[in-house]
Amino acid sequence: MAPVPVTSCFSDLPDPRDSNARHKLDEVLLIALCAVLCGAEDCSDMALFGRSKEPFLRRFLTLPHGIPSHDTFSRIFRHLDPGAFHDHFLTFMSRFAEQVEGVVAVDGKTLRRSYDRADAQSPLHLVNLWAADQRQVLGQRAVDEKSNEITAVPELLKLLSLSGVTVTADAMHCQRALSQQITEEGGHYALAVKDNQRVLFDDVRFMMETAGAGETHVDSGHGRVESRQATVITDIDWLQGAHQWPGLKAVGRITRRRELADKVSEDVAYYLLSDVVSPERLVEVTRQHWGIENRLHWVLDITMQEYQSRNRRGHGLENLALLRRLALNVAKLEPSKGSMKGKRKQAGWNDDYLLSLIRQFAQLR
Structure with a gap:
């Protein structure tokens, strides 16, 4: 099945990397958002989530070079313009x-x-x-x-x-x-x-x-x-x-x-x-x-274990903090009752529920 095209608020975000980057910026950020919604706390968790959920992610992402490594996630968040x-x-x-x-x-x-x-x-x-x-x-x-x-x-x-x-x-x-x-x-x-x-x-x-x-x-x-x-x-x-x-x-x-x-x-x-x-x-x-x-x-x-955050290089800490707040907003907008902890567990265990959260943000077509 061909990947479902996705439109998100990340699509025109300036990419801090050069033109030879292997992974699409909007796809890396959407994987990171999904990972945080499912309980990820750092970039290593994001890479592990991506590898574990690759069949699910390919339902709406192209992933031409597979799942980014934790170094890729870390490098992007360090260099991404926090204002943008x-x-x-x-x-x-x-x-x-x-x-x-x-x-x-x-x-x-x-x-x-x-x-x-x-x-x-x-x-x-x-x-x-x-x-x-x-x-x-x-x-x-x-x-x-x-x-x-x-x-x-x-x-x-x-x-x-x-x-x-x-x-x-x-x-x-x-x-x-x-x-x-x-x-x-x-x-x-x-x-x-x-x-x-x-x-x-x-x-x-x-x-x-x-x-x-x-x-x-x-x-x-x-x-x-x-x-x-x-x-x-x-x-x-x-x-x-x-x-x-x-x-x-x-x-x-x-x-x-x-x-x-x-x-x-x-x-x-x-x-x-x-x-x-x-x-x-x-x-x-x-x-x-x-x-x-x-x-x-x-x-x-x-x-979300923010008090444990130790990422001190570049803009990483600020950008990851904003990603956590975005994930919190996305989960809060989902109308079912339940705690943030419960919603994150459900997102990690139920692909359809995670997809319903993503639709609120990414407007899947």
Whole structure:
């Protein structure tokens, strides 16, 4: 049977190799994506997957010189332009980015094992945009240091339609320019404020100390009890007179109390809000923000073993990180219920299921 032609977002990606390359770039990348969907963690796994699944792969790939070696996978990811790769990632995600609703969380993630002691190379730090309601990665940007997130986030947000979206971020991103950008594009923000904005933080805290206790929400499970007490103040004329913060309509406070069998802890967080929301909604928005930790970062580290990544040469680490996020998105878009771990096992064991995942991305004809 002749191979089924495939059209993918990789088809016009610039090939970093010379014209004598034996393997087609789009086919190498599609094999890599399939491999990660089935549990591959590195380039050696990708080559092993290719050899094990060659009859299946030949159903939609030509493979004129067989399955690439692990050196070929590694070389391609080291030299592939991460900006161009990200652009093609966005091509696939564009229809979702344009229609994203609800909360978009901004957060950074450091790949600790990418630190190279011999070359004094800092570990790779990635900034992610996460659609909390859709549970999709909308964008990724590598930065040299954590502090450089401040300049990376505005560029990432330009990729989205922010109309009606609430952008959440930690105190590092409590910046006037970012607040202005979000409100000018029709979005809302819920930004944590801490003492990196010392005067603003002190004034917000002073206002909240005169407010009532607010509404309390209690959750329990797994041997712990958590309560969140939320307060929102909309009478902020004095605060705005002093700070003139772009788009500011309210300020909020959440007091979190966590009770374990032998320990009680409490912390207080303050927020700048560009929309007047109820205390209940403030709790919901902030909880959605921290979903990026257990629905994205936890899955990447524990299920996909990202925290073990040691590829330190060239652009390999950044490109493989984006490939994992692409695989996560593809699996999440598949409508059946189940964990990421379960879907990856099913993809590895059931060729028809893997093919259904590929169709979402590659548009097999």
